Amino acid sequence: MARKRRYELSVEDGSPMDTQVLSVFPELDTRTKKHLKEVAFSLVYALAVMLVAYLQRDWLxxxxxxxxxxxxxxxxxxxxxxxxxxxxxxxxxxxxxxxxxxxxxxxxxxxxxxxxxxxxxxxxxxxxxxxxxxxxxxxxxxxxxxxxxxxxxxxxxxxxxxxxxxxxxxxxxxxxxxxxxxxxxxxxxxxxxxxxxxxxxxxxxxxxxxxxxxxxxxxxxxxxxxxxxxxxxxxxxxxxxxxxxxxxxxxxxxxxxxxxxxxxxxxxxxxxxxxxxxxxxPPYFGIVDLPVSFLASEIFLLLLSGYFVYVEGWRMYKMSFQYFKDFWHILDSVIIAEAFGTFGVFFYTQYVADVIYHQMDAVDEEGAWGSFVNYRKVAIWSQTYTYMLGILISLITVKLLHVLGSIVNGVTFLSATMCEAAASLSGFSVIFLICVAAFAQMVYLVVGNHLFTYSTFVGTLQEMLNWMLGDFDYDLVTDVSPHLGPAMVFLFNISFQLFLMMVFATILCEALALIRVQTEEEPRRDDLPPTLQTIVMEGTKSLRMRYQQAKAARKYRDVVVYEFETTDATGIELLCFEQSFEDRNGADVTGLWLTGGAGKM
Structure with missing residues (x-):
């Protein structure tokens, strides 16, 4: 009785064809895939917050x-x-x-x-x-x-x-x-x-x-x-x-x-x-009266925040108190708290507006004296909601830069440079603040009694920042003090623009040079995921291989070879092959041939 075995052969070289479909990223492990998901989630979350902020503030x-x-x-x-x-x-x-x-x-x-x-x-x-x-x-x-x-x-x-x-x-x-x-x-x-x-x-x-x-x-x-x-x-x-x-x-x-x-x-x-x-x-006439686009973006952001809570809650459960020893995990918790605090301010603004609108309706019905309805509280809470959205955008941007830092070389250099220069920058910050306070005190004593923007020491400190940017009224300062005014401006520009700023740039350049040398000399750690360039190159290569495989499968999709044993009339055992395939014209062709045999003694 014939026993058949089925093979799928490659027409080009005759080797067995791999029927398993290649993965697009076969070299990525589970940890890397989780990291890429975190990058994608952070990017989507940041875009959702920006969309809500954009729809909340009217361009008019x-x-x-x-x-x-x-x-x-x-x-x-x-x-x-x-x-x-x-x-x-x-x-x-x-x-x-x-x-x-x-x-x-x-x-x-x-x-x-x-x-x-x-x-x-x-x-x-x-x-x-x-x-x-x-x-x-x-x-x-x-x-x-x-x-x-x-x-x-x-x-x-x-x-x-x-x-x-x-x-x-x-x-x-x-x-x-x-x-x-x-x-x-x-x-x-x-x-x-x-x-x-x-x-x-x-x-x-x-x-x-x-x-x-x-x-x-x-x-x-x-x-x-x-x-x-x-x-x-x-x-x-x-x-x-x-x-x-x-x-x-x-x-x-x-x-x-x-x-x-x-x-x-x-x-x-x-x-x-x-x-x-x-x-x-914007007028808050109720949740149902909000624009559809704004309401949809709010719901989408709320769903993303809920998923964020689930992910971080599960991570906190597995890591226990070790969770709070990592700065970036604490940042995630702060982002969640800020997000739900923002939602709380939004719903409270809706509540305050609803109370005021009911008050306005009651006044219109009664027509009594004392009919002024104060909307300023709604305006302040609406402004607070905008500010909290801005803080949330800043925090999620910091998180996005962190997760991108491990796969994008440019962002990696940025974070590594700041970490390398942290010690030097801390000492420089002390000197910088002392110099700013000294100049602010001098300017405050000289022109504080004459100019409103310099009437307080805090206001003078704010003006010092404008001096560094070149945004100040030179004539006002020199009119108050024709001699000390130009001297203060000259000394300030020499000290900050030509000295302190050059020291700051030197610290960053030195730290960046050290990071570049370390990157060239030391191999990439095994615990880090592959860079984005590696992922793209390997993914492109895998897609190309997958395309070639799919192309060959479409061309010879019905090539099947059966191997079976039989005996002839004389009792000799033969090894036969039967091939069946669909040619280019769509016709089925079946062939049977003898490739070898062995006599039975």
């Missing part, structure tokens, strides 16, 4: 902010200067009765901002914070105290006034006065929780919200009457430390909200210091 935000500042803050005329020129309480009242009224109203009692597609959400308000009259503050100098009776006390949370007053800051008799009277609400203290107000960091203090609030009318004539009544009753007096003008604008063309806060701080020296804050943010 900058132009809307500039337009609002031009219409409200920088508005000026020949008779009255703009907001930034307010120096006294009298100039503040003049500005509110002229420029502010022109920005909010026109002669027809319509909002001129509507010509630029800006519509007020509710209406604007005034608010002030003041110090208490009961806090004593005497002159520390005994000689001068006999000449001057008292001095003004600075603002702080300890001497903030919390009491209610009558008109003109007179003591209030609660039993005889109606606290719901609109004219009396300007003299009634309200907490930050009642006003839903956020803190404001000014030049001369931190104001935690609350205070005495006045809401303006929808009619220009009534608003001017309210302002003149406040001015005649000394609503701003020597106890006032800050006055705020707040309004909220909406542009339907860009679908962006803008909160405007104009603050005038009255310091203890008697002068007024105006500052302003303009925040542009």
């Amino acid at each position: 935000s900058f132009y809307q902010r500039e337009a609002v500042e031009q219409l409200v803050v920088r508005r000026r005329s020949l008779a009255v200067k703009p907001f930034s020129y307010i120096k006294t309480s009298s100039s503040f009242w003049t500005w509110t009765e002229t420029h502010l009224m022109d920005a909010l109203y026109d002669d027809g009692n319509e909002n001129p901002l509507q010509s630029h597609s800006f519509y007020q959400v509710q209406w604007s308000k005034l608010r002030q914070e003041r110090v208490s009259k009961d806090v004593p503050f005497t002159i520390p100098n005994d000689v001068l105290s006999s000449t001057f009776g008292h001095c003004k006390e600075p603002f702080s949370s300890y001497n903030k006034d919390w009491r209610d007053y009558g008109v003109g800051w007179t003591p209030r008799n609660d039993t005889g006065q109606n606290v719901t009277d609109p004219a009396l609400l300007a003299w009634t203290h309200r907490t930050a929780e009642e006003l839903r107000e956020a803190s404001f960091h000014g030049i001369h203090g931190v104001y935690h919200g609350g205070g005495y609030q006045v809401e303006l009318s929808r009619n220009r004539t009534k608003t001017v009457a309210i302002l003149r009544d406040l001015r005649s009753n000394d609503w701003i007096d020597e106890k006032t430390r800050a006055v705020f003008v707040q309004l909220t604008l909406y542009n339907p063309n860009s679908n962006l909200l803008t909160t405007v806060l104009l603050s005038v701080e009255f310091s203890v020296i008697g002068a007024a210091f105006p500052t302003h804050e303009v925040l542009v943010f």
